[in-house]
Amino acid sequence: MKQDIRKYTPAQLTDWFKQNGEPAFRAKQVQEWIWKKSARSFGQMSNLSVALRDKLDTDFAINSLTVATEQRSNDGTIKSSFRLFDGNLVEGVLIPALRQDDQERDRTGAPVAPRMTACVSSQVGCSLTCKFCATGYMDRKRNLDAAEIYDQVVEIDRQAKTTFDAPLTNIVYMGMGEPLLNYKNVLESVDRITSPDGLGMSPKRITISTAGIAKMIRQLGDDGVKTNLALSLHAANDVKRDQIMPINESNSLANLADALGYFYRKTGTRVTFEYIVFYNFNDTLQDAKELWEFTKKVPAKINIIEYNPIAEASFKNTDPQTLDKFAGYLEDRGVTVSIRRSRGKDIDAACGQLAGKK
Template structure:
């Protein structure tokens, strides 16, 4: 089959089970065949039609003629001294994305950080991905593939399956809303990977109307807001999205999310030396945390080329965290992993 012919075919993984059933019935198959195919797609993670060995050869050939089956391939892999593994995947159209396996063996926790877009359009000043153009959203299948392939990697390298998924890689998940929602369905459904929704966290730079939309979708996943500054002036400076989604608007959306889901909000807060790491900043963050049940992840800054920021000292970070803890706020200080391979928070940029 030529490439041009393949592009005119419907991607089989874009179909719901109901749509797949209708298509196979039109091909003269019994409805249960669709369930078999669907299981190969989303539970067994088949990479092509030939792997569907409980289907007849004739049906597999029919499927090849009717549908395309685009998949991603591993383009490059890097291993950090701390055990973190960064994967660069090549998509069917040649675009590149990155996913990161973050092992914390002491806690028996293995997390994959997945991308949702090729590039990003939000231009946060501290993030390498934000300097790339957004070329397109990933499909639900491409997000799912990251999870499936990195889970296989985790089993091979560490002998354990993934325990957590975070939508914190390249791109803004809530601007790829339908794809993200579709991937959540396939990852959590009993017809897919059947992971518990509480193991999934969607991170956003802060798009208020989409936060409400996620709440209405009733996915039962966790939500994290990449906050990084607790007043509008500073947040506008580092995150242009704040100019149209200021903190008061965001807080209203987070209160809506909590009222709908009863899920505690996570705040991601990168500390920058002499910018947002003073006790006055901690007090402003405390006032935000009082609005809705929440927890704070304080993240050390990972330098990127030509950015005007410096990493806060451990002493400043510890004082900041202590200030919040003394006021009853749940705080975790996250020491970055994978820095030596540009796999840490804010560093994903498809660098050679």
């Protein structure tokens, strides 16, 4: 099998051109075609000679993904099943801005700035077995490489421009898989997406979401990442969190709090806590109090997320009155709270529903 040219570093590619009697600047031209212009074939590289393009095609491949299926929700959300070069499938989602008459508003009633968001996957399957998440009921087959994550962004951006005449404004690593268990490739993909030699997106428009890998949260701090960080919390005491997120057994809330504090001191970036309020499980005022106490450990805001049903689990959303009391308790104590409306639930594209279905 030919080597994917996108796995070559600039230095390695420069060496290849020198060994083939070509000037070194050709490497930069090819890198620009690959990462800035998102070329899918060597034939597109029009500033290279036909002979050189043929030579590249003989020695290398561009293992880009393809869109296997596309589903469109009543609310405008688009879910894509992406087929990788080895036949595996992952899912990604375009979450468009709401219509003007249905614009999202925060808890004060103020309109939220419209976003065009790509939700991308980082692994084929997942190893963390969170009980409320469809991906958690799959086996983890492999990590995605940086180019495969990059390709999802390129395809979803194309969908946004084609369907809504608007480019992406935000990217969230909240699809299939645990990003921090694919640390190297996730950070390399961020670099490709944010670099002026790549897609040129601001890192502050990117959020990496984790179920809570304390060691790697600290590593994010050491590496000085400039992206946002979100923690899928869903319970602020260890007993309850152990029940729904087995990763908590080896990454306790105390360890996570220490790691998040370290991340904040290193980067100055406020953390977002994602919290699904499940009916009769984590929706009491005592749960809200525990969550409030946890937010004191590191500067944070809270996104309350609607639960999206999956066939494998029997959880239910809490009722609106309980949700209002829960959110009000936090707001009364100065916590920034947003309630996120589900998008794409009718096509299994909402948070927790991605499962790489054929």
